Amino acid sequence: MKSGVWLHMLFTALKSSFMSQLFVLVDCNNFYVSCERLFDPKIRNNPVAVLSNNDGCFVARSDEVKQLNIPMGAPFFRYKNEIKNMNVKVFSSNYALYGDISARVMKVLAEFSQNIEIYSIDEAFLLIEECENIYEFGRIIKETVYKKVGIPVSVGFGKTKTLAKLANHTAKFDARKGKNIFNGVFYLDIKNEALVNNVFYNTPISEIWGIGRKLNIKLNNQGIFNINNLLDKSRTLLYKKYGMLMLRLIKELEGEAFYTLDTNPDDAKSVSSTRSFSKPISSLELLKGAVAMHVSNISRKLRKNSLYAGSINVFVMTNRFEVGRYFKIASIQLPISCNYNSVITKFAFMCLEQIFKRGLLYKKVGVIAINLTNSKTENLFSEIDYEKNDKIGNVLDKIDKKFGRNKLRIGSFNINKNTEMASDHKSKNYTTSWKDLLLI
Amino acid sequence: MPSKSTIKTKKKIPFMESLVSAGFPSPAETFIDRSIDLNEELIDDEPATFFVRVSGLSMLGSGIFPGDTLIVDRSKNVKNGSIIIAIVDGEFTVKKFVKDGLKITLQPTNQNFKEIIIDKNTQFEVWGVVTYVIHSLKV
Secondary structure (H helix, E strand, O other), X not given: OOHHHHHHHHHHHHHHHHOOEEXXXXXXXXXXXXXXXXXXXXXXXXXXXXXXXXOOEEEEEOHHHHOOOOOOOOEHHHHHHHHHHOXXXXXXXXXXXXXXXXXXXXXXXXXXXXXXXXXXXOEEEEEEXXXXXXXXXXXXXXXXXXXHHOOOEEEEEEOOHHHHHHHHHHHHHHHHOOOOOOOOEEEOOOOOHHHHHHHHHHOEHHHOOOOXXXXXXXXXXXXXXXXXXXXXOOHHHHHHHHOHHHHHHHHHHOOOOOOOOOOOOOOOOOOEEEEEEEEEEOOHHHHHHHHHHXXXXXXXXXHHOOOEEEEXXXXXXEOOOOXXXXXXXXXXXXXXXXXXXXXXXXXXXXXXXXXOOOOOOEEEEEEEEEEEEOOHHHOOOOOOOHHHHOHHHHHHHHHHHHHOOOOOOOOOOOOOOOOOOOOOOEOOOOOOOHHHOEXX | OOOHHXXXXXXXXXHHHXXXXXXXXXXXXXXXXXXXXXXXXXXXXXXXXXXXXXXXXXXXXHOOOOOOEEEEEOOOOOOOOXXXXXXXXXXXXXXXXXXXXXXXEEEOOOOOOOOEEEXXXXXXXXXXXXXXXXXXXXX
């Protein structure tokens, strides 16, 4: 290796270890509700709920509805009276709208840092250099997203992803309590022991990124309820009982970053797969290969959690410092909610072809699964193991060939007798359909 | 505090302009003769740009007719005389923003309509600034 190259590598390695970096987690407040409120100002101060595809269950609730103790994913029919009494405005989910608004939010966030990981439909991690006025920076992010896209967000800063997630939770949580001290921006500064102690004491371990429901119960049974409890326990014993995942988690809590951008703990709720290329690529075929890999990762995560995706977003990004920086996101609804590689890959390729532009050098590509359901009844094909036979992919291909592309859209039908509506309350596709524009 | 340049929105520079200023040939030369793209010409800030449809007659004097489509840019700052989409007491409206000292009014450009005076009690929010109106002349 040439000495020049070697020196450059050494310098880069040293540079990244000396440069102080911070993770930022930005996430949208009540995202689906906020999307609906953007186009209907009359419901800004009213309770709002969004229902899943066939209006079966709650997928989003405004703060007022949350206070009714209606849990996420609860069946709609069970709370019909409360909804009526409280005059809650109910919407059927509109993923064409949410996917498009999500793309806009992510594009605005990408203006703040070239190092961005789209984590889900409404969350993104950024990696920035530590700077003087963190809170000011956070405020600017919040204000810019609201001004440009009309969506309120919360911003959390931390030396590790886990700390950034906790910071974001603190920023939001206190705002929800009506205290609003942090105004939606919070920096969990590991150097501020008193602050960290306070947050750790008041935060249940279930809020830690990577701790799922089962692990939470196990830890509770050991008398571990808040983060301080966890950090007080012997590392050796925790490792013996819970393995590497736990050690990594603790290191993250202590400010030592294990997870980098695009890497996540196994139990994380991320339904995205994104990756930067060490060498930018310009070939569509190579990008397709990367997309296929991402879809494979996502399908696996979905199947592991018994989740089905109803839509996906696919994005490509060029290097920021090149002329005409390109960041495009395409959103598409799948004909059926599923977690099958073959189906999702097919539609992911369609998205990619839509946003791919010849002659550009792409630095990053990613796929995000959205419109997630875990109800088996909403998935017509759950009984048959199509994955092995890849039948459904073939069936769709045959239909496409015979009737033309995208002619087949399998609608979800109303299996639950107790729900009266079937997507009766969907708002218009204000940003994706020319005939559906907001009428003023 | 990150330097202003990292926070300020960067305006996209078309390939052509940069090639001309650099003054040397580039592999991207094949893009110089791209057709005109309305997205590039009419949209400054893509994530902040929305389209809305007009239903009323209040802005005829501005050349805005019912059925027209407006290009609305939320990233633009409102100036005196800007045509804006506003939310007044929970309702959307398209009007001209007029500021005279501390007095703000939203004015129609059709004498058959009344102006809206924004005072302390009015719930007023700017939803976006109208940058272009698309009017079809199809017969």
